[in-house]
Amino acid sequence: MITSVTTHSPAETASFAESMATALEPPATVALYGDLGSGKTCFVKGLVRGLGSEDLVTSPTFTLVHHYSGPAGRIRHFDLYRIRLASELDDLEIGAVPDDIVVVEWPELMEQRLPDNVIRIRFELIAEKMDERKITVEFKDA
Numbered sequence: 001m002i003t004s005v006t007t008h009s010p011a012e013t014a015s016f017a018e019s020m021a022t023a024l025e026p027p028a029t030v031a032l033y034g035d036l037g038s039g040k041t042c043f044v045k046g047l048v049r050g051l052g053s054e055d056l057v058t059s060p061t062f063t064l065v066h067h068y069s070g071p072a073g074r075i076r077h078f079d080l081y082r083i084r085l086a087s088e089l090d091d092l093e094i095g096a097v098p099d100d101i102v103v104v105e106w107p108e109l110m111e112q113r114l115p116d117n118v119i120r121i122r123f124e125l126i127a128e129k130m131d132e133r134k135i136t137v138e139f140k141d142a
């Protein structure tokens with residue numbers, strides 16, 4: 001199933017993500033596609049809040065992964081922007097813990113490793129409209 005929304009502010013993107021969190025039950029993997037500045041990390045902030053965690057969400061661009069904890073379990077937030085070789089993914093153990101919720105920015109390099117039930121979310125900037133983002137959610141129907 002594919003569905004899309006257009007948001008008009010970072011707050012709107014975060015609250016859209018927050019509302020999506022209720023549908024997420026571990027084990028779940030969410031793959032976030034889109035250019036720099038398209039709103040992926042902003043989305044993760046809302047998602048983590050929606051999962052009931054008050055942990056501070058920041059971009060793991062340099063650290064590759066951040067962990068947050070919420071009532072539903074651990075959330076692992078990856079950013080693979082700086083990864084060049086698929087073999088580097090082995091060390092990250094992305095699919096290692098089945099009970100985790102895994103969120104991945106720049107997932108292109110691990111396309112082959114994404115689970116069957118992955119939720120793909122694409123972020124697009126809209127020309128001339130600074131604060132608008134088109135967000136397309138794609139997942140397999142149960």
Ligand SMILES: Nc1ncnc2c1ncn2[C@@H]1O[C@H](COP(=O)(O)OP(=O)(O)O)[C@@H](O)[C@H]1O
Nearest residue numbers: 007008009010013036037038039040041042131
């Ligand atoms: N509708 C919107 N949704 C999300 N972010 C937006 C929106 N409009 C403007 N922005 C800005 O775009 C940037 C998105 O940054 P970020 O979430 O870190 O992107 P990414 O993780 O995709 O690189 C932020 O500076 C945010 O303030």
Ligand SMILES: [Mg+2]
Nearest residue numbers: 040041059105
């Ligand atoms: Mg980011």
